[in-house]
Amino acid sequence: DQQVKQNSPSLSVQEGRISILNCDYTNSMFDYFLWYKKYPAEGPTFLISISSIKDKNEDGRFTVFLNKSAKHLSLHIVPSQPGDSAVYFCAASGTGNQFYFGTGTSLTVIP
């Protein structure tokens, strides 16, 4: 059973607007939550993360929010740019250096 879920396979947003990507998880023992960005024909690249003891982490245009009671996290991109068009994977890590990935959300930013 999948421990990390991304229920939206795709998302389209106008340039300059906010993109919100969502992720749900089932295991309350995860220590860190991460977002990866993937362009076609490239490997996933680390984007931003958040520790389980925090509820928000910001890095430039990217902010990740964690709601532990709801077992939900979200990635906000403001303002969205055409270069942000990619597949975004949510991931969680816990004991034993294990990583669990969601199925990905394909973001398209329309110029």
Next chain:
Amino acid sequence: DAGITQSPRHKVTETGTPVTLRCHQTENHRYMYWYRQDPGHGLRLIHYSYGVKDTDKGEVSDGYSVSRSKTEDFLLTLESATSSQTSVYFCAISESWKAFFGQGTRLTVV
């Protein structure tokens, strides 16, 4: 850049043939992983290693084996390739609580 190199980058092979994919890292990290990426499934763990000669299975390990005889190299072998193993394969290493990925190997089994 985590210094991860995958080879080959692309391969086409016939059903029933053995295939070995190589992952090489330059950073001396203890943990290495093999994932496959398929539409609708995201990244799924095949096998991982936590040291030389120390490996364990992931969620989709059937039909795959791995070896790690040196810290820097992690090999993934398909003993007898099947069409269901057509996929993009990613090697990763972990540094603390983050994972870093290689560029991927696109494998097509015909």
